Amino acid sequence: xxxxxxxxxxxxxxxxxxxxxxxxxxxxxxxxxxxxxxxxxxxxxxxxxxxxxxxxxxxxxxxxxxxxxxxxxxxxxxxxxxxxxxxxxxxxxxxxxxxxxxxxxxxxxxxxxxxxxxxxxxxxxxxxxxxxxxxxxxxxxxxxxxxxxxxxxxxxxxxxxxxxxxxxxxxxxxxxxxxxxxxxxxxxxxxxxxxxxxxxxxxxxxxxxxxxxxxxxxxxxxxxxxxxxxxxxxxxxxxxxxxxxxxxxxxxxxxxxxxxxxxxxxxxxxxxxxxxxxxxxxxxxxxxxxxxxxxxxxxxxxxxxxxxxxxxxxxxxxxxxxxxxxxxxxxxxxxxxxxxxxxxxxxxxxxxxxxxxxxxxxxxxxxxxxxxxxxxxxxxxxxxxxxxxxxxxxxxxxxxxxxxxxxxxxxxxxxxxxxxxxxxxxxxxxxxxxxxxxxxxxxxxxxxxxxxxxxxxxxxxxxxxxxxxxxxxxxxxxxxxxxxxxxxxxxxxxxxxxxxxxxxxxxxxxxxxxxxxxxxxxxxxxxxxxxxxxxxxxxxxxxxxxxxxxxxxxxxxxxxxxxxx
Ligand code: ACM
Numbered sequence: 001x002x003x004x005x006x007x008x009x010x011x012x013x014x015x016x017x018x019x020x021x022x023x024x025x026x027x028x029x030x031x032x033x034x035x036x037x038x039x040x041x042x043x044x045x046x047x048x049x050x051x052x053x054x055x056x057x058x059x060x061x062x063x064x065x066x067x068x069x070x071x072x073x074x075x076x077x078x079x080x081x082x083x084x085x086x087x088x089x090x091x092x093x094x095x096x097x098x099x100x101x102x103x104x105x106x107x108x109x110x111x112x113x114x115x116x117x118x119x120x121x122x123x124x125x126x127x128x129x130x131x132x133x134x135x136x137x138x139x140x141x142x143x144x145x146x147x148x149x150x151x152x153x154x155x156x157x158x159x160x161x162x163x164x165x166x167x168x169x170x171x172x173x174x175x176x177x178x179x180x181x182x183x184x185x186x187x188x189x190x191x192x193x194x195x196x197x198x199x200x201x202x203x204x205x206x207x208x209x210x211x212x213x214x215x216x217x218x219x220x221x222x223x224x225x226x227x228x229x230x231x232x233x234x235x236x237x238x239x240x241x242x243x244x245x246x247x248x249x250x251x252x253x254x255x256x257x258x259x260x261x262x263x264x265x266x267x268x269x270x271x272x273x274x275x276x277x278x279x280x281x282x283x284x285x286x287x288x289x290x291x292x293x294x295x296x297x298x299x300x301x302x303x304x305x306x307x308x309x310x311x312x313x314x315x316x317x318x319x320x321x322x323x324x325x326x327x328x329x330x331x332x333x334x335x336x337x338x339x340x341x342x343x344x345x346x347x348x349x350x351x352x353x354x355x356x357x358x359x360x361x362x363x364x365x366x367x368x369x370x371x372x373x374x375x376x377x378x379x380x381x382x383x384x385x386x387x388x389x390x391x392x393x394x395x396x397x398x399x400x401x402x403x404x405x406x407x408x409x410x411x412x413x414x415x416x417x418x419x420x421x422x423x424x425x426x427x428x429x430x431x432x433x434x435x436x437x438x439x440x441x442x443x444x445x446x447x448x449x450x451x452x453x454x455x456x457x458x459x460x461x462x463x464x465x466x467x468x469x470x471x472x473x474x475x476x477x478x479x480x481x482x483x484x485x486x487x488x489x490x491x492x493x494x495x496x497x498x499x500x501x502x503x504x505x506x507x508x509x510x511x512x513x514x515x516x517x518x519x520x521x522x523x524x525x526x527x528x529x530x531x532x533x534x535x536x537x538x539x540x541x542x543x544x545x546x547x548x549x550x551x552x553x554x555x556x557x558x559x560x561x562x563x564x565x
Contacts, residue, residue: 011142024521026528027133028504029193029511031159039111043135043150044087045072050079051091051124057254058125065132069535071144077114088129089114091124103195103256104131104160107131109152122256123160126193130157133439140191145535163464163531165426165479166259166510167196168503173203173271175490176222176238177534183251188538192507196253198260198481200340201240204270204308205288208239209261214324216275224288245331260390261332263324264340266310266317266374275309279320281311282350308345312374313354321374322381335388336405339378342392344371372398377406390426393418407481409434412466419469419476426478430524432462433482433506435498436489440543446494449487456526459505460519480510493539500533501526 024034043066063076079092096117100106105118107128114125134152138145168189170182185199201209207221226236240248248560252259273279273286280286286308310317311546328337346367349355354371362386364370372395379389379401390405390422395416405424408415415425427433431453438448439455464480489495510524533540 003254003509007128009557011206024525025134025153025155026525027088027130028522028525028529029508030516030522030525031130031157032513033158035156037110037156039154039155040151040563041111041114041154042108043070043074045070045074047072047087049074049076049091050083051076052079052093052193053412054093054121055091055124056121057130058121061125061254061383062089062128062131066139069139069141069145070147075195078533082190085113085115087113089116090548091128093114093117093119093124096123100158101160101165101444101530104158105130107136107155107157107159107532109154109156111154114152115344122195125190125256126161127537129191130159133529133532137528138535139202140532140535142537161193161512163477163510165196165481166194166507167426167428167479167481168194168264168499169198169200169428169481169483170495171200171203171484171486172208173200173206176206176208177492177495178238179244179248180189181492181495183250185499186252186255186257187536188247188503188533189257190352191532191536192504193511194507195257195501196260196481197257197403198262198478200262200485201261202264203268204286206237206239207271207275209245209263209325209328210239210241211324212242213247214276216318217324219275221271221275221288242327242331244467249332254477258334258336259332260336260338261328262338262340263328264342265321265378266312266346266371266538267308268340269310270308274309276320279310279317281309281314281348281355293418301356302326310350310374310511311352311354312349312370313352313356314511317374318377325378325381326385329382329387335386336390337382337387338390338407339390341373341375341395342409344394346370366398368398370398371395372401376401377403379468396421405478409483415477416466416469419473422476424476424478426481427464428481428483429462429468430483432458433480435482435502436485436487439498439502439541440542444552445543446491446497456502456505457519459502460508460517460522462509463514464509480506482506495539496539500538501530513553528554 047061049059058516059076063074066074090113096119098120100123102120103115103122103126105123107127107130108115114131116124118124118127132139138147170185207217211217222239223235223237225234229236249259264467271288272288274288277283277285291563318540349367349370359370362373364373375391376396382389383403388403390407391399391406393406393410395404396406396414396417400421400423407426407428409430411429411430411431415427418425437454438445438452441452465474465477
């Protein structure tokens with residue numbers, strides 16, 4: 001043991017992969033089990049990546065990453081059973097421990113070889129992510145970096161995630177971001193072993209998903225007149241074609257990220273109703289306007305009569321919903337479709353003869369039950385097509401659809417209520433995981449709707465499993481997800497600054513064992529991890545490393561957001 005420590009201290013000088021003052025490699029998220037050994041594996045131009053068929057595109061993903069930074073050719077090849085495991089990086093499912101589960105892996109680094117063994121392809125991918133972090137941070141560079149030695153310390157790692165749902169949501173309705181940005185976002189998620197990208201494609205301020213049967217959703221609903229925007233006659237927006245979506249879904253699949261699209265019903269629907277006013281209670285168009293000018297002046301409210309809710313009593317609404325969900329399911333192969341359900345303004349339903357007639361006919365006592373009726377219709381339709389419904393925690397109010405999963409955003413109460421009712425829940429509480437909220441004070445911070453409230457440390461210390469649940473209820477907590485709402489964030493660099501490094505803390509919360517949570521040690525590992533982000537060219541906040549200063553980061557005159565965001 002002493003001998004190992006002496007060797008490791010020597011290595012410490014040579015291998016920046018170690019966190020300063022700490023013998024363990026600076027892995028984020030921290031693995032379940034790690035055993036350091038003496039020596040190092042050195043990547044060489046002639047190193048080969050060998051793999052079996054289960055590795056799928058992961059071998060090529062690794063080759064491209066290593067090649068980009070090292071310039072080494074690093075051939076990828078199929079396994080030859082008789083060939084020696086020497087000078088290779090081996091990715092294989094053969095001989096893997098089934099107990100590691102769908103995403104677990106074993107990673108063994110010796111001077112002779114790197115061996116990643118996993119029962120399933122996802123585990124091979126996560127083993128690759130860990131191996132990359134054992135190499136110097138410059139391995140994340142997208143251009144060749146001259147370096148004397150690309151070494152990884154010898155280790156034996158066994159690793160698997162604590163939670164199956166490790167998510168990040170991005171709102172592209174308030175401000176559209178093109179597919180290149182989204183793919184870069186997915187790269188950042190993959191590096192942290194996050195596996196669900198919740199794509200908020202639809203909201204009042206813009207409909208971003210091409211639907212062939214309803215072309216006005218994007219020809220009208222994707223564009224708005226934006227105060228302060230000087231190009232294109234002040235018409236601002238954008239949308240993804242179905243080909244764009246297919247490309248991003250495939251890009252995510254290589255990274256073992258499932259995309260959960262969100263189609264908001266029945267509220268947050270101004271953009272859809274601007275395109276198809278006949279789906280609103282009064283046949284009036286929704287207002288695809290905006291309540292913030294940018295960069296960040298005061299709030300302006302929606303016009304008083306603008307309608308943000310679909311007419312629940314109009315049969316055309318159900319038809320629209322089924323048609324849109326059909327095309328959405330055709331584009332997104334994942335199990336879950338998110339139907340929104342938050343912050344529904346019911347004042348229109350109040351005065352609508354069709355909605356009133358439906359409520360009377362179905363015996364619905366209040367508007368929550370009317371919303372519940374619509375949600376259940378959506379769920380039946382999704383279930384018939386082999387999919388599962390997720391909604392924001394408001395869907396609890398009108399009687400939960402039988403198979404629904406609840407996303408808890410107004411704190412944790414919704415998640416607790418859901419699991420107590422026997423439903424799965426995903427924890428995305430706005431007081432811990434809304435990354436659009438300020439993480440630091442002072443000038444130079446992106447605009448935010450709240451005072452400093454969600455620091456890196458508060459994300460790190462968040463636990464997705466609320467106290468007081470039974471073991472069966474705890475098992476229904478699928479995991480955690482952070483949300484990036486973009487009312488004020490129209491710039492890609494602001495989005496990244498608000499995302500990083502909090503995304504890294506989220507990853508550790510969602511992947512690593514709870515018992516291993518240690519802020520001081522995480523902070524040390526982050527020093528190295530930030531060098532990886534820098535090598536990737538990611539913009540991140542350093543202010544997070546300090547304790548929070550509870551000053552107001554909002555520009556003068558800016559008030560709170562109208563919603564809980
Ligand atoms: C939400 O923040 N309205 C889900």
